[in-house]
Amino acid sequence: MTPLLEVHDLAKTYRIPGKSGIKPAQLKAVDGISLQIAAGETLGLVGESGCGKSTLGKLILGLTPADRGDVLYRGKNLARLSDRQMRPYRRQLQMIFQDPFSSLNPRMTVSETLAEPLIIHRLCAPAQRQQRVAQLLDQVGLESAAADRYPHEFSGGQRQRVSIARALAVEPELIIADEPVSALDLSVQAQILNLLREIQLEHNLSYLFIAHDLAVVEHVSDRVAVMYLGKIVETAPAGELYHQPGHPYTEALLNAIPQPDPSRAGRPAPLQGEIPSPLNPPSGCSFHPRCPYATELCRQQEPELLSHGDNRQVACHHSDRVGHNKT
Numbered sequence: 001m002t003p004l005l006e007v008h009d010l011a012k013t014y015r016i017p018g019k020s021g022i023k024p025a026q027l028k029a030v031d032g033i034s035l036q037i038a039a040g041e042t043l044g045l046v047g048e049s050g051c052g053k054s055t056l057g058k059l060i061l062g063l064t065p066a067d068r069g070d071v072l073y074r075g076k077n078l079a080r081l082s083d084r085q086m087r088p089y090r091r092q093l094q095m096i097f098q099d100p101f102s103s104l105n106p107r108m109t110v111s112e113t114l115a116e117p118l119i120i121h122r123l124c125a126p127a128q129r130q131q132r133v134a135q136l137l138d139q140v141g142l143e144s145a146a147a148d149r150y151p152h153e154f155s156g157g158q159r160q161r162v163s164i165a166r167a168l169a170v171e172p173e174l175i176i177a178d179e180p181v182s183a184l185d186l187s188v189q190a191q192i193l194n195l196l197r198e199i200q201l202e203h204n205l206s207y208l209f210i211a212h213d214l215a216v217v218e219h220v221s222d223r224v225a226v227m228y229l230g231k232i233v234e235t236a237p238a239g240e241l242y243h244q245p246g247h248p249y250t251e252a253l254l255n256a257i258p259q260p261d262p263s264r265a266g267r268p269a270p271l272q273g274e275i276p277s278p279l280n281p282p283s284g285c286s287f288h289p290r291c292p293y294a295t296e297l298c299r300q301q302e303p304e305l306l307s308h309g310d311n312r313q314v315a316c317h318h319s320d321r322v323g324h325n326k327t
Contacts, residue, residue, distance in 0.1 A: 003036040004206050010034070010059055012052075016279065025279045029055040032069075037174065042200065042207040044221030044238065046214050046253065046273050053231045054098075060151070061093055062086055068132065073174075091121050094167040097177035100159035108164055110137070112148035117169045129143045131136040137285030140195060148186055157188035161195070163242040168199065174206045181216060193220055214250075215257045218242060223311075226250045229286040230280055232305060236312040239299040246314040248291045251322050285317070293318045306312035 017024040029052045037043045058064040062078060071078045073125055073145050078089060089170060097103035104113060114133045118124040122216050124132050130238045136145045140161040151159055160180060167175055177196065181189040197220055199205060211217050217238075219225060222252040224241050226234040234247040245251040252271035273290040282289050288298040297317050316322065 003072075004041075004074065005037040005060070006037045006072040006207075007035045007060060008072070010056065010071065011067050012055055012064065013067055014060055014234040021284075026229045027278050028281070030059060030066075030279065033227075033230075033232055035225055035232065035235070037208060038115065039173070039206055040200070040204045041223065042209055042221045044224040045208060045210045045227060046217055046224060047212065047227035048280070050275060051211055051227050056179050056227070057095065057178050057208060057210055061090075061095055061176060065093075073099030091170040092162055092173045094172040094175050096160075096163050096167050096175060096177045096180045099183055100156065100163045103163055104159060104166075106151050109148055109150055110142075113162065114147075114165055114169055115123060117166065121170055121292075123170060129305060132169075136169055137166065138188065139199070140165045155188075156184050157192060160192055162200070164192075164195065168203075171203075172205070174208070175210045176210070178210045178279065179212065180209075181243045189216070196220065206295050213257075214216075214253045226253070227238075229276065229281055231286070232313075233287065233313065234313065236314075240312060246308060246312055246319045247316045247324055248289075248293050248318075248322050249287050252290075285315075293321050 003157060010030055011028070012030040012069065014027045014029060016027055018024045018293070027312070034058060035043065045056070054164055055064060059066045066079060069079065073089060073093065076089070078086060081089070111130065111133050114136050115129045117130055123229065129315055130147070132175060133147055137144055142158065142161055142165070146154070146158075151162070180196070183194050184192060198206070202213070209217055209220055214224070221238045223235060225232050225240050226247060228249050229267070234250050236246065241250060242254065245254055256271060272288060276286065284300045284302055285291070285294070285298040288294040291298065295318070301317070303315045303317050305313050308314050308319065
């Protein structure tokens with residue numbers, strides 16, 4: 001079966017201006033990433049803040065131009081299209097941003113916000129727009145009276161529901177959800193996650209679900225890709241990854257998930273150190289300064305992302321040692 005979305009060797013480097021007489025630095029935000037998403041599938045993308053997750057999402061949508069690589073949507077290479085040629089495809093690829101307050105125009109009512117994509121893509125006759133707006137609000141659990149209100153009149157969770165409704169307005173096939181619940185209270189997070197799952201089942205949507213917390217994506221993802229310092233270090237079906245991690249970084253992220261009894265004996269030590277600067281990444285494996293399994297090989301040679309069985313890929317020289325110290 002042909003994947004709905006394929007990404008091949010996608011990369012983005014930013015030039016950081018130096019001081020007078022100092023050569024500009026190179027920051028590799030995304031460094032040769034490849035992935036696939038099938039129709040109706042949710043791929044969770046996790047990693048610490050600053051590893052390049054949001055940049056990857058924007059590269060896929062063409063919101064940020066890539067330095068190299070291909071983005072294939074139903075076999076069509078979007079990375080080779082002009083802005084005019086890309087416009088019809090923007091209907092099928094939508095984004096939900098992390099902060100619903102800054103992503104919604106404060107001077108537009110909810111009705112105007114939801115009607116705007118309908119007008120741009122000519123999806124609805126003027127006489128039917130308000131009916132369509134009411135349908136979208138009902139779909140995300142908001143009353144029709146919300147249509148005449150402004151973003152500042154809503155709670156954070158309600159604003160995120162408006163953002164979801166805006167993404168759904170053009171009937172997309174793929175939604176990139178960039179940390180859609182990280183700014184919300186825990187109880188509201190669960191409501192939004194359940195809403196996204198219900199909408200997915202109803203419309204057979206595909207999601208690239210970006211998060212920094214493995215606990216958030218555990219129950220919404222079919223597969224999970226783990227990203228570290230601009231690279232994918234592991235991909236696996238969600239059930240397999242949570243049961244048996246294949247990369248030390250994945251293992252550390254799992255150990256960081258809060259437990260009901262934090263004082264229980266044998267609790268793994270938390271991940272040590274900070275994520276290295278992408279302006280000056282370590283030699284060899286970029287994770288080796290923080291890795292409990294690191295050897296001289298890791299310091300000298302960067303591991304490739306290799307297949308481990310039919311459904312898992314891991315970039316680690318010592319993946320056979322990972323995950324066997326769980327308690």
